[in-house]
Amino acid sequence: MGNQVIKNKEKDVILKVENLKISFKTQQGILHAIRGIDFELYRGETLAIVGESGSGKSVTARAIMGLLAGNANHESGSIMYQGQDLMLIPEEEFHRIRGTKIAMIFQDPMSSLNPIMRVGKQITETLVLKMKISKASAKQKALELMREVGIPEPEKRYHQYPFQFSGGMRQRIVIAIALANNAEILICDEPTTALDVTIQAQILELINKIKKERNLSVIFITHDLGVVANMADRALVMYAGKVVEYGTTNEIFYNPKHPYTWALLASMPNLDTTTDRLDAIPGTPPNLINPPVGDAFSLRNKYALQIDFEVEPPLFKVSDTHYAATWLLHPDAPKVNPPKAVLDIMKKGGTLNEQ
16 A cells, blocks of 8 residues: 555554555565565454455464564565564564464464363463463452353363363363453464354454453454454555555445455355355456465456456545455446445445444
C-alpha cells in the first residue's frame, strides 16, 4: 500500500505494519512470501487476515511473533509496537514481549502442548517464568484461567495430561496459556481448523467473549470467510504475498471489489443464495519463487483485462476504509458484475457481526 496505508485518526493504533517484505531461501531459489504489505491494528478490534494457503497469512503472524524460520530474510519494512520495530529488536527483548504482550494460538493444540506434562503445570510454568509469581499463586491463577475458558472441574483437570482432553478442550487450555500473562494482542492462526463444526462455534464464541471482557486486539487468520462474518470488525484479503482488498467486514461482504474476494465469497459453503452449487476457484496460486508480472491473480481470473498480465494494479480507494487492488476500478475499465452468488450476498446488505 505504501503511502496509501489506511488510517483512522480516531482509533488507537496498537500495531502498525509498513511495507513488510519477507523471503525464504529454499533449494529451488528465493521464495518471496510477503511482498510489501501494510496494515494497522486498532485497540480492541478484531482484524481478519483472509486467503488461501500460501497467501502469506501465517508468515505475517509469525513475523509479528518473532517466530520466523531460520531461512527467513527480512528484506524491508517494519512492525511497530509500543515505539519498537519488532523486526529489529534482539531476541532477548522479544522474549519479554512474546507471551506477555503479544500471544498466539496455533491451528493444532497438540503441537502447542507438551504431551508428557500435566496441563496445570503448563499454565503455571508460563506464569512463574513471565510474571515472576510464586507457584501457589500461579496455581490459583491457572485454575481461574481454566474456569474462564470453560474447563469443567478445573481442580481435577489441572492434574491431567493433554491426551485426556478432547480437541476442543485442548484448544481451551492453549487459550488459557495465551491469556495467562494478560497480553494486549492475541493472534489466532486458524485456531478451529482441526475441530468439528460444533466445537469450532464454541471456540469462536469463547474468543469473542474473552476479547470483549479483556478489551483485546485480535488478529484472526483464516481461509474461511464465514468465520470472518462472525468474528471480525475489518478484513484484509491476501493473495500471493500481497494485500488485494482491505475494508470493514460489511464492505468486504456487501461491496467486494476484487475478483479474488468475489471468488472466495462464491466458494463459501452454506450461503443463502439462489444458486445450487458453489464456484470453485480454478487453477492454483502462483509460484512465488518467480512471482508473476502484473496482477498475481490474473491467470485464475476470468474477469482479467489485458493490463492485468502486464502491470500490477495499485490500491484504488473505494471509501475511506475500503481499498482494492484491481484494474476493474480504473475509470476506463469496462463494467463487470460479480458472480451471481456474490450478487446475492450484496443484495442482502445489512450489518454483520452484531454481537
